[in-house]
Amino acid sequence: METIRLTMAQAIVRFLNNQYIVFDGKEQKFIKGFFTIFGHGNVLGLGQALEQDRGDLEVHQGRNEQGMVHTAIGYAKQKHRRQIYACTSSIGPGAANMVTGAATATANRIPVLLFPGDTYACRQPDPVLQQVEQFHDLTLTTNDAYKAVSKYFDRIYRPEQIMFSLINAMRVLTDPAETGAVTIAIPQDVQGESYDYPISFFNKRIHRIERRIPTEGMINDAFNIIKNKKKPFIICGGGVRYSEAGDALKEFAERFNIPFGETQAGKSTVTWDYPLNMGGIGTTGNLASNVLAKEADLIIGVGTRYTDFTTASKWLFQNPEVEFLNINVASFDACKLDGVKVVADAKTSLEILTIRLQKEKYKSAYTNEIRDIKDKWNNEVNRLFNVKYEDKFIPEIRGHLDDKLEEYKDIQQSSLTQTRVLGVLDDILDDSSIIVGASGSLPGDLQRVWRPKEPDTYHMEYGYSCMGYEVNASLGVKLAQPEREVYAMVGDGSYMMLHSELVTSIQEGAKINILLFDNMEFGCINNLQMSNGMRSFGTEMRHRNDKTGLLDGKLIKIDFAMNAASYGCKTYTVRTEEDLVSAINDAKKQDVSTLIDIKVLPKTMTDGYESFWRVGNAEVAEKESIINATEELKKRIDEARRY
Template identity: 65%
Template sequence: MAKTIRLTTAQALVKFLNNQYIEFDGKKNKMFKGIFTIFGHGNVIGLGQALEEDPGELIVHQGRNEQGMAHAAMGFAKQKLRKQIYACTSSVGPGAANMVTAAATATANCIPVLFLPGDVYATRQPDPVLQQIEQPTNLSISTNDAFKAVSKYWDRITRPEQLMTAMINAMRVLTDPADTGAVTIALPQDVEGEAYGYPEYFFAKKVHRIDRRPPTTDMINDAVKLIKAKKKPLLICGGGVKYSEAWDTFRNFAHKYNIPFGETQAGRGLIVWNDKMNLGGIGETGGLAANIIAKKADLVIGVGTRYTDFTTSSKWLFQNPQVKFLNINVSEFHAYKLDGMRVVADAKAALEAIDSALDKAGGYKSAYVNEIREAKEKYDTEVDRVYHVKYTGKDFVPEVNDALDHEKVFEEFHNITNSYMTQTNALGILNEFLDDKYVVIGSSGSLPGDLQRVWRVKEKNSYHVEYGFSCMGYEVNAALGVKMAEPDKEVYAFVGDGSYMMLHSELPTSIQEHKKINIILFDNMAFGCINNLEIGHGMGSFGTEFRFRNEKTNKLDGGLVPVDFAMNAASYGCRTYKVTTAEELRHALADAKKQSVSTLIDVKVLPKTMVHGYGDWWRVGVAAVSKNPRINKVYEETYKKIKQAREY
């Protein structure tokens, strides 16, 4: 009989987490750095007791909001390239429900996070307990069942011995490069404290090796045949290149075969902006160069991309009637997309194998001559222009939609803030300033689109944008996780006023933890991205500008609502700045860099001055019937575009 150790379920869980390791390319490290907690009656006496008594090497962090702390955990794991992660625990009920959004964000982005929500009593004896939802048709359902739809693995521990198989399966998913994401292990509060004689070998050191999945010979032969048959290929650099740590291999491949590449949000930031093959962001939020080349490409080689609608412009972008798709992806699910030829393998292993096979087949060179250089020159000129767009009260801003009465809104905003600064001018100043050991973070609103279109990445892994779920509230909270992952770098969260108000809970946690983060808050008194979307589709500014209710109309069409965000952050202990001019922004950035505490720069930017699209299209639902002739026109145009798009 194996030797056993009598522990509670919670104590066994903590001991198990302390003995998990990840190995990748011969490098080995502890898998779990720590655990974020907000304790309540559903987990404090169980898991909380275990962590107080013997946390091992796990660092325990106190969150302020369950969603916020889980976003911090996700930011950490993403910045660590999925090679080290955090767990998150909350009480039963609303605490658990708060984490569901973060679990969805992690799963959509294929980022491993372990969720450990407390749960209702397995015995059901004291039911209904505080915070319990009773479903008369099924008493086994609790709030935690909501995690099922957003988790890659879900389990509920109703007996102490179930922990063993549950956690082995949890590790399987958390370390799976093809199918990782949120893992939820629900812990009924009575079971957390129940004891069991666990076999000692359950707590033995376990090394989870993330192997590079090799491609088959047939896959490589098919890929080589397809590449050699095409003249104008285009690479897409997706998140799989990042997590495979294949950036050098990818870059060398592009240069050797004269194949330009566009970047997805997840794959952006691995190769510097001025690399001669780097066309920048691609698709709906892509830049000028990538979208010019994409339309004529006869082969799209997607490396580690999920082919989201933003990457493909709703399957419309690739207009060459002879275009084919070669999909290199460790996930068979993603490799099957767009009916492409599949190389199901690790990105680095696949590119190396294709490279070797191309050499043996007599080599290859694309037929591009001047097209790549010309596209990049147009793109660089456009970025320079956008960075210097200004408004003085007289000059028209080209980025603003013509249908909008922009001057009236500009003057109203200026009268409140005394600012005429445009969003793109602010980004230009930021890009000029940030040049050494930094990470920029974005997630929602207009900023991710602006960043993918015009941000110039100057060093590897300095671009951290969550756009798989585009979750408002990710930015500030993930910044804490990024700082914990890379404490020697200056971390800048680019966030709109709407997203900041949605959730910035871990800003005070950054003060508590002595982890300095910098918040660059773009205040335009609106949900600017969606305001732009509705205007571009024939509507007015309905429900997207932040306006007082008008007592005469009983609608939200009164004056703009001003907020002093600097005052809010100062109350937490941050060093804060109020900015309305370029000079003030430069001064604030320089001074913020000298600080040892978290900072917030409240930048007042004119509404409706985001970057607009470059030869892209995005399918959204448009009303088929309207009294507005502009909407009717957009509807007609939409279905012309749909006819030009791939059907699957």
């Protein structure tokens, strides 16, 4: 057997350079490159290997370990999981920082490959710098935290072990049903240890991502449940997008006159103006989708995980005759809500079902309901897009802060409402632009009102709703589609949580645009506490009050434009509609990353529309308003008893 002597780290790099995937007959390289933050736990091992011979791999310098993983997730998601980045960190805090990124990837079923450094396998220098010692178990390290958030985990104690580990890593990363974060912990001494590896281990490997074909029995089950239903409703999940099944979904829906709603991951698989696309569904869904879903006698979930936001905590589906048909590559998801299971590829399944139902001349019983409810919702969106501060007495806009709006207006020197800003952006952003979001009140507004005009232009991480994803993932999206403008829509709270890779975008010349909605609070959580009987507590950006001892003093004023300018961004501060239009038009002309600091009023987001979300209310409290909210919650829970 012909061999080559390499360090374990060098073997990793050479192996990754030769991994390819084939999907629908198209071959491409699977590993695009590495995001790195070097420390003593990886710089002389994996760092040396990348410096010596990185092959075709692109190496990017990260600024925060969590941030660079978010960038890798954004890239893989925008590439429909067909190409990915690997990430490496040092041991200790660097490795711990990547854990949140791993959880974000796994929750969203997005492939990322992580190589955290680890403590010495030989244990001779123990405790090494940044090592956490557990007296009862010396095998535990920081990296054991990855086991809860990775789809595959391994720790390499001998250099030859990396061969089997990498093959298994590719197995998981390229399996649509199993994919997520793959973590291979690499002790810093073993990274530099050598072994005579078989040359054949580094041969070109092609991993086929096959479309799983449904069995005849599955199709029969699906046909039998559909044929007797009068008002089915489809949920378009992220699996439709990754399967590239948008056209198949439209064909299926149109032939049988079946409306569909979108999850956060599924939104923009089909453009907003398609007549049967009712838009966002669930807790942050809109009136059209939620009304039709409540009345449906069959829910056809295609590529959805049925999160609590999609199902409105299992409350949404109110028809006593409702049943569920689930088309999903993952059997775990296909069996949810006790549905009829089609464990197969979304595109293939829809195409086969279309042929079968056509033969029987199936048609839903909908008449004008679909058009009427969509028209009603479009009128409501137009209203929301034009709500201004001067429009008094709008309860969902004015909310609980009527007495404080003037204070915010004075400190912000702005009277912009969040929905009006979104209306302006919807009008002036290029149709091909990609918007990126993840947390706060913006995902709810965007799922409800944003109107994607081209496919794959809505990029939302809401499986983990990870604050700090937006800016960093936008860099990944830009690397995936450099020809498009990319806009991170982010609140002030999430921006302050993490925006490290904004600097990397400057370094790489990969222009991204940050649309920062500054409402001086954690808006959606402030809404949550106050709508459930609490007062505002710890969710507004305020100084401590010497009299009360609480954080209810004066508002904290922050110049986010100045912050981003210090990194080298082109920046703008927006307080009027004219400012906003001017800033967007000028930002389009820039070659460098931009940040637009948009001062908006709190409580000017959307809410309601036949939605519900189960939360953990207090059953004992001094305030009557909290007890009342808890009693109302219990009624909704009783209506949502599903397994």
